[in-house]
Amino acid sequence: MEILNYIQYNSILILSYFFISFIALILSMMTNKQSNDLLFSSYRSSLFNPLTYIRFFTHILGHDNWRHFSSNFMIILLIGPMTEEKYGTINLLIMILITAFITGIINSLVSKNKILGASGIAFMLIILSSFVNIETGKIPLTLILIFIFYIVNEILDGLFKKDNVSHLGHLIGAICGIIFGFYIK
Secondary structure, three states, rough: HHHHHHHHOHHHHHHHHHHHHHHHHHHHHHHOOOOHHHOOOOOOOOOOHHHHHHHHHHOOOOOHHHHHHHHHHHHHHHHHHHHHHHHHHHHHHHHHHHHHHHHHHHHHHHHHOEEOOOOOHHHHHHHHHHOOOOOOOOOOOOOOOHHHHHHHHHHHHHHHOOOOHHHHHHHHHHHOOOOOHHHOO
């Protein structure tokens, strides 16, 4: 197993997030998605149910299927290590948890639909990545372009498309990314 000597676990948080979400996906497949409903989705439920509060955070681990999982993690694995290196593992973990919590709370308040997946986190990372080389007092053109392409598309899709995608989750992730990007700088 000499090949293992050459493989580096180069992004502790992002890779751990990937593997935990992958386990959640396998568990979902094994339980016919019941684990997603119980643990890995956030939705309006009784405030007396302790799992309601856990799901505000754990919905970012669940995915509906392989395509959903892989499309989110292609982005996260591409952008995540750079943002983890720039902002630090603990800071990025805090940003992910805050984004998950805000998304879970807002979804519970304004929607009757369940939300699951890492796309809000992916959007947060996309926005954060545009802050990596920011200079004081200047707004990066990449941030403006990302905002135009991703945010405007999500607003339009949210208004006019009838699909199973949580455009609200994407927007919340992007807004959190903007706030974190400016706050940390």
